[in-house]
Amino acid sequence: MQTIGVIGTGSFGTAVANLLAEHNRVLLYTRTKEKLDTINASREFRGQKLHPNIILTNSPEELASKCHLIFPIVPSASFRNMIKTFTPFLNPGHILIHGTKGLDVIMPNDAEFSDTTILSRENIRTMSEVILEESLVVRVGYMGGPNIAKEIMDGKPAATVIASKYNEVVNEGVKSIRSSHFQVYGSNDIVGIELAGIFKNIIAIAAGAISANNLGENAKGMLLSRGTGEIARLSKYLGASPQAFLGVAGIGDLVATCSSKDSRNFTVGYRLAKGEKLKEIIASMNEVAEGIYTVRIAHALAKKYDVVCPITNTLYNILFKDQSVEEGLRYLMAFRLFKDVDFI
Amino acid sequence: MALLPFIDSSASDWPIVKLSENREAFVKEIVQESVRKILSHYAKADDLYDEISSTLFQEKIRITEKKWKVDPADEQEFWGDIRKQLLVNPVERNETEFKKHLEQVLESIVTRYAEEIAGQFEMGAFKFARNAVEQGFSYMLTTATDRSIKRLTGEKPTLNDRIHFLGNTEKIKRLSEIGTVIILPTHFSNLDSILVGWSIDKIGLPPFAYGAGINLYNNAILGYFMNRLGAYKVDRRKKNAIYLETLKTHTQLSIQKGCHNLFFPGGTRSRKGNLEDHLKMGLLSTTIEAQEYNLFNSNGNGKKIFVVPMVINYHLVLEANGLINDYLSHAGQEKYLEKDKSLKPWQIFKFLWKFFGLGSEIYLSYGDPKDLFGNAVDDKGNSIDKAGRVIDLKQYFTLNGAYKYDHQRDSEYTKQLAIQIVKGFHKYNVVLSSHLVAFTAFEILLNQYKKLDLYEMMRLPADYRIISRNMLEGAVEKVLAKLNLMATKGEVILAPHLGKDTSALVNHGIRQMGVYHTTLPLRINKDGNIVSDNLKLLYYYHNRLEGYGLRSIINKKALVETAFFG
Numbered sequence: 001m002q003t004i005g006v007i008g009t010g011s012f013g014t015a016v017a018n019l020l021a022e023h024n025r026v027l028l029y030t031r032t033k034e035k036l037d038t039i040n041a042s043r044e045f046r047g048q049k050l051h052p053n054i055i056l057t058n059s060p061e062e063l064a065s066k067c068h069l070i071f072p073i074v075p076s077a078s079f080r081n082m083i084k085t086f087t088p089f090l091n092p093g094h095i096l097i098h099g100t101k102g103l104d105v106i107m108p109n110d111a112e113f114s115d116t117t118i119l120s121r122e123n124i125r126t127m128s129e130v131i132l133e134e135s136l137v138v139r140v141g142y143m144g145g146p147n148i149a150k151e152i153m154d155g156k157p158a159a160t161v162i163a164s165k166y167n168e169v170v171n172e173g174v175k176s177i178r179s180s181h182f183q184v185y186g187s188n189d190i191v192g193i194e195l196a197g198i199f200k201n202i203i204a205i206a207a208g209a210i211s212a213n214n215l216g217e218n219a220k221g222m223l224l225s226r227g228t229g230e231i232a233r234l235s236k237y238l239g240a241s242p243q244a245f246l247g248v249a250g251i252g253d254l255v256a257t258c259s260s261k262d263s264r265n266f267t268v269g270y271r272l273a274k275g276e277k278l279k280e281i282i283a284s285m286n287e288v289a290e291g292i293y294t295v296r297i298a299h300a301l302a303k304k305y306d307v308v309c310p311i312t313n314t315l316y317n318i319l320f321k322d323q324s325v326e327e328g329l330r331y332l333m334a335f336r337l338f339k340d341v342d343f344i
Numbered sequence: 345m346a347l348l349p350f351i352d353s354s355a356s357d358w359p360i361v362k363l364s365e366n367r368e369a370f371v372k373e374i375v376q377e378s379v380r381k382i383l384s385h386y387a388k389a390d391d392l393y394d395e396i397s398s399t400l401f402q403e404k405i406r407i408t409e410k411k412w413k414v415d416p417a418d419e420q421e422f423w424g425d426i427r428k429q430l431l432v433n434p435v436e437r438n439e440t441e442f443k444k445h446l447e448q449v450l451e452s453i454v455t456r457y458a459e460e461i462a463g464q465f466e467m468g469a470f471k472f473a474r475n476a477v478e479q480g481f482s483y484m485l486t487t488a489t490d491r492s493i494k495r496l497t498g499e500k501p502t503l504n505d506r507i508h509f510l511g512n513t514e515k516i517k518r519l520s521e522i523g524t525v526i527i528l529p530t531h532f533s534n535l536d537s538i539l540v541g542w543s544i545d546k547i548g549l550p551p552f553a554y555g556a557g558i559n560l561y562n563n564a565i566l567g568y569f570m571n572r573l574g575a576y577k578v579d580r581r582k583k584n585a586i587y588l589e590t591l592k593t594h595t596q597l598s599i600q601k602g603c604h605n606l607f608f609p610g611g612t613r614s615r616k617g618n619l620e621d622h623l624k625m626g627l628l629s630t631t632i633e634a635q636e637y638n639l640f641n642s643n644g645n646g647k648k649i650f651v652v653p654m655v656i657n658y659h660l661v662l663e664a665n666g667l668i669n670d671y672l673s674h675a676g677q678e679k680y681l682e683k684d685k686s687l688k689p690w691q692i693f694k695f696l697w698k699f700f701g702l703g704s705e706i707y708l709s710y711g712d713p714k715d716l717f718g719n720a721v722d723d724k725g726n727s728i729d730k731a732g733r734v735i736d737l738k739q740y741f742t743l744n745g746a747y748k749y750d751h752q753r754d755s756e757y758t759k760q761l762a763i764q765i766v767k768g769f770h771k772y773n774v775v776l777s778s779h780l781v782a783f784t785a786f787e788i789l790l791n792q793y794k795k796l797d798l799y800e801m802m803r804l805p806a807d808y809r810i811i812s813r814n815m816l817e818g819a820v821e822k823v824l825a826k827l828n829l830m831a832t833k834g835e836v837i838l839a840p841h842l843g844k845d846t847s848a849l850v851n852h853g854i855r856q857m858g859v860y861h862t863t864l865p866l867r868i869n870k871d872g873n874i875v876s877d878n879l880k881l882l883y884y885y886h887n888r889l890e891g892y893g894l895r896s897i898i899n900k901k902a903l904v905e906t907a908f909f910g
Contacts, residue, residue: 002744068743068744068745069744087731088731088733091735091736091739092717092735092736092737092739092740093739093740093742093743093745095743136729136735138717138740138757138760139753165756166750166752166753166756167750167752167753168743168748168750168752168753172743172744
């Protein structure tokens with residue numbers, strides 16, 4: 001039996017560890033000794049039971065020396081620092097498949113984020129690009145799809161895409177994680193698949209707001225289709241092919257996230273529409289809703305490439321400019337764009 | 345100026361010498377290996393038959409429609425014979441025997457190709473050639489140099505004043521003793537082959553094997569020198585899979601045997617005049633395959649392969665006119681080569697005479713040697729990561745700790761290597777006054793006539809092609825300021841003559857660009873303003889600074905301001 005590494009004990013990290021543990025030994029990394037002891041004592045984390053094949057560690061060296069295949073799944077804000085702690089122990093023989101749906105931003109001239117910030121492709125990195133930048137690992141992949149952790153843990157059927165430029169990585173990923181209730185597809189368009197997963201969180205926030213206001217299924221259908229077009233159009237300028245947005249990691253993930261109260265980003269939109277303030281919502285959540293930051297980044301990118309992004313802009317105003325949800329919706333319904341599909 | 349001594353005192357140990365001494369055995373090995381690879385693609389006899397037939401068909405067309413002086417006399421005969429051998433009655437044929445028969449036909453084709461490709465390095469002729477090139481250059485330099493310059497300075501000019509070597513050539517030399525060095529230059533002119541061959545020798549490296557277009561052999565003088573300086577032949581008319589596999593196998597085997605190699609990764613001369621951004625993956629992939637062989641095959645020598653991007657910087661390119669016309673007429677890169685437009689000896693002489701006579705300079709800029717994965721290497725040839733740790737290259741080829749061959753992975757590695765080399769071209773490019781002035785002048789015109797497309801631009805009437813001197817100098821200063829900033833970050837190199845004051849710099853650039861061409865890309869008119877008589881050429885020289893993000897600096901508003909107030 002192979003030993004596979006997982007970095008990160010969030011709900012998705014734990015779910016992935018449990019999936020892998022069905023056919024492999026798993027070494028699950030958590031940063032602090034305290035957390036390790038707590039989880040070890042209960043063999044349970046946020047309601048998820050740990051599979052007996054999972055062993056916990058807080059040593060990056062142990063994880064890197066024992067595992068050739070590693071799944072890093074930590075929030076994008078701490079991803080780069082996490083990789084840096086592993087860098088001394090990683091070599092070109094390692095394969096890393098991450099599952100983080102966020103972007104790393106390198107601010108131009110070290111400026112602070114503001115309304116006038118403009119970002120270009122050079123200022124952002126997907127997590128696979130962070131891995132390439134910070135370590136010697138070249139064989140990098142990403143897994144993404146309709147993968148709500150809770151449903152996976154309940155043994156409900158789900159699918160994911162493993163994307164990498166290297167077929168080797170896709171094959172290793174599929175071999176390790178595929179099971180009777182978890183289907184896995186492959187793709188070589190890693191940037192496209194990553195961006196589809198990242199930007200869909202924007203639409204998920206909007207979907208939450210629509211759901212909270214009981215605006216009906218027609219409104220949701222409109223949002224999902226227009227939203228897909230919007231994020232695909234923007235992603236084209238960032239090196240993605242539109243096809244990625246039509247697959248399991250695109251439409252598939254979008255539909256799941258935009259309908260589920262178990263999705264963090266959906267919840268943010270839902271609670272906003274119910275009148276809560278963003279600060280309160282963030283403070284009360286125990287895991288990061290990546291979409292909030294993604295809205296800000298997409299807003300700054302759209303300015304650079306002159307892409308029409310009404311949904312993103314509206315959310316930006318709601319999240320960061322105190323615009324009301326109703327006002328935002330009025331703006332969207334008044335916005336005139338005639339063409340239907342223009343991103344393929 | 346004396347030639348540097350060779351670093352390797354026992355020249356008879358050079359792999360290139362050994363290969364040539366055992367040429368017959370080497371050709372045999374190429375044939376065996378190529379046939380093995382080709383057969384692995386065509387499991388069924390019918391597929392192999394189709395491939396050989398299509399090769400025969402293409403070769404027949406080449407022989408009748410694209411004949412060159414250099415082609416051997418027995419071409420008709422050879423391919424006629426192959427045709428006869430392919431005439432097998434399908435009713436009577438026995439599958440196993442048929443396949444065996446086809447394999448023999450394949451072998452005879454591959455043998456012919458391998459014999460043609462493999463070079464014949466000769467030590468005696470090599471020594472003669474290196475001296476001849478050296479003395480030829482020196483003779484032209486001392487004879488052609490403007491007498492007034494000689495009288496003024498009272499000093500004899502030397503080649504060192506004109507041909508500049510940049511980069512850590514000492515390190516490249518050291519690495520050539522430890523491993524196998526692959527030099528990958530940009531390609532602008534047919535003269536590049538001689539120049540790079542000579543320069544490799546000049547900095548004290550042992551001779552390199554290099555692929556030279558077979559069309560160059562139409563020119564007796566070029567052909568003579570190239571053969572002796574380690575060249576092997578590449579025929580770009582032959583695009584069939586059998587030929588390409590033989591060519592790749594030749595290169596891979598020669599690298600595996602430790603021969604230092606040089607190839608132009610852009611494949612052909614840059615039509616547009618820009619630094620190549622699309623490289624040929626076929627030849628490049630041989631380096632990855634050879635490295636893998638060296639590390640894992642029991643016959644492998646374990647030697648490491650180092651790549652060195654190199655940029656050749658001329659003020660002017662002899663063939664600029666034909667190249668840019670070809671680019672603009674969309675004739676396609678390949679078609680152009682099929683015409684035999686090799687340089688005539690008198691053209692080369694005239695060019696060199698002008699080059700040396702007018703104080704023109706050439707910068708040969710060698711990049712930092714790296715391993716195939718873009719890692720820096722130390723003096724001992726170890727690959728080093730950012731933190732200074734030594735990297736074990738074997739790990740790039742292992743899966744779950746064990747070696748595993750994976751063709752798709754290797755071709756991805758080749759793509760990454762290409763990206764690394766293109767980056768190197770930009771980093772080690774030396775900006776010359778002529779590049780800077782051509783770029784700025786053409787951008788000004790583009791800005792003034794924004795509504796026109798490129799082809800309409802080229803037909804701009806004469807009185808619309810005038811740029812005020814003020815405007816040009818103002819814009820040159822702006823572009824130079826940005827380039828200076830980039831140079832401090834190591835993103836490009838600036839030639840020392842760019843330090844002149846702007847007016848002198850503009851004059852220098854215009855004069856150097858115009859050295860050879862009959863209609864000038866830029867000249868100064870009687871009012872002291874700048875005119876272009878040949879916009880195509882101006883566009884060609886302008887393209888050299890493409891890809892640095894300099895375009896945005898020159899905008900109309902700023903230009904108008906400088907013209908009137910600056």
